[in-house]
Structures are given as C-alpha cells and as structure tokens.
Amino acid sequence: xLMGLIRHGQxxxxxxxxxxxxxDIPLNGExxxxxxxxxxxxxxxxxxxxxxxxxxxxxAEETGRIIAGRLGLPLLEADExxxxxxxxxxxxxxxxxxxxxxxxxWDQEEFGQEKDEQLQTRALAFMGDISAKHPDKNVLVVSHGxxxxxxxxxxxxxxxxxxxxxxxxxxxxxxxQEWNPLLYNCTRHILHNQR
Numbered sequence: 001x002l003m004g005l006i007r008h009g010q011x012x013x014x015x016x017x018x019x020x021x022x023x024d025i026p027l028n029g030e031x032x033x034x035x036x037x038x039x040x041x042x043x044x045x046x047x048x049x050x051x052x053x054x055x056x057x058x059x060a061e062e063t064g065r066i067i068a069g070r071l072g073l074p075l076l077e078a079d080e081x082x083x084x085x086x087x088x089x090x091x092x093x094x095x096x097x098x099x100x101x102x103x104x105x106w107d108q109e110e111f112g113q114e115k116d117e118q119l120q121t122r123a124l125a126f127m128g129d130i131s132a133k134h135p136d137k138n139v140l141v142v143s144h145g146x147x148x149x150x151x152x153x154x155x156x157x158x159x160x161x162x163x164x165x166x167x168x169x170x171x172x173x174x175x176x177q178e179w180n181p182l183l184y185n186c187t188r189h190i191l192h193n194q195r
Contacts, residue, residue: 001131001174002047002138002182007145008055008063009034010166017094020059021087021113021146027062034167034190035063039070041189047138047171051076053130054142055083063167064142073140081126084144085119088112119147120154127151131174155179165190 009031013020027035042049049071054064056078068075089111090098098106130139145164152160152170164185171183 001135002049003127003130003172003174003179004042004047004049004138004140005148005151005170005172006038006063006067006140006142007148007164007166007168008057008060008142011059013092014166019087019090019093019098020144021084021091022057023091024058026058031059031063031166032066035066036070037189037193038167038169039067041169042067042071042140049073049140050137051134052140052142053082054078055144055147056080057083057144060142060144064140067140067142079126081122082141082143082147085146085150086112086114088114116150116153119150123147123151124154127179135174152184156181160184 009027011020011025011031012028013023013025015028015030050073052064052068052071052073053076054060060083061078064075067073090106090113093101102109102111130141145166148164148170155172162185165187167190168185168187169183169189170181170185172179173182174180
C-alpha cells in the first residue's frame with residue numbers, strides 16, 4: 001500500500017503568515033493553481049492512485065477535489081481526524097501579532113492549542129484505519145502542515161523537521177507494520193513552474 005500525503009494549497013492567511021488552525025479558510029487563486037500543478041505532476045509519474053481523501057476543512061477539500069478530478073479518482077468521505085491542529089487563542093494571528101500580545105516566547109505558553117500527542121494519536125489512528133480498510137490500494141490524503149508534521153514526528157521521531165510546504169507531496173509505502181518514506185515533502189512541481 002502507498003499513501004500520498006499532501007498539504008493543501010495556499011490560502012490568503014498562508015500568504016500573510018496567519019495561523020489558520022481549524023478556522024475554515026478557503027484556497028486562494030494561487031492555492032488552486034498549486035493543486036493543478038500537483039495533479040499535472042501526478043498524471044505523469046509512475047505511481048497509480050485509487051482514492052483520494054481529505055480533511056473536512058474547505059481548503060483541503062477543494063485541493064482534493066481539484067486533484068481527484070484531474071486524475072479521475074473517487075473522493076472518499078472527508079475525515080475530521082486529519083484536520084489541522086486547533087490553535088486556540090493564537091488562531092488568526094500573525095507572528096508579529098502573537099509577539100506583540102504575549103512576547104517572543106509566546107509558543108511556550110498555554111493558549112488552548114491542541115497538544116502534539118493529541119495530533120499524533122488522531123493522525124496515527126487515521127493511518128491505521130485507512131490501511132486496514134484499503135490494504136491493497138494507493139490512497140492520496142490531503143491534510144494540513146501542522147497535522148502532517150506531527151504524523152512524521154510520530155512515525156520517524158526527529159528524522160524530519162523541515163517545514164511542510166503548501167502542496168508538498170510525501171509518499172509512504174506500508175511494508176508489514178512499517179511506513180517507509182519513498183519521497184518526503186517534495187514541492188518540485190511548484191519549483192519547476194516558478195522558473
């Protein structure tokens with residue numbers, strides 16, 4: 001089984017550095033363009049995909065609809081377990097706004113944000129369920145940067161720590177109980193189109 005993990009396309013809040021969390025912010029024009037670029041790339045790669053599933057936030061759902069539509073894939077019911085981290089009071093704020101309110105070490109305080117362990121638990125539960133339901137299928141999953149970062153942390157400890165880019169693609173292959181990374185956080189399709 002292969003799982004292709006994708007971060008949704010850009011939103012206006014991404015563009016200005018505002019934490020989205022579970023606020024339901026739609027894709028912007030650039031985000032839609034990014035989704036089309038990834039769909040184009042996937043059409044020409046050797047991997048074949050059977051299904052697409054997304055989080056239940058509109059930016060992930062629209063990204064998934066664009067990609068699934070281009071590839072002719074069934075879109076499975078959205079799953080709230082792969083939605084973004086709840087950020088509590090910091091949701092909707094930029095870095096400068098967070099620092100102005102709470103100082104440089106704002107991220108070491110409690111503002112009602114979901115804990116890393118909670119994100120990891122729900123992400124791993126999702127992975128287990130999907131692999132049990134579709135053990136011989138290849139599934140594209142459209143989720144969010146914070147959730148994906150915590151999933152990779154749970155699977156690989158501190159091996160990967162780079163920021164998860166908009167419309168990045170990670171491909172994991174399940175062998176017995178292990179998820180082996182074949183590709184990690186790749187945005188080649190976007191970089192190629194910026195030249």
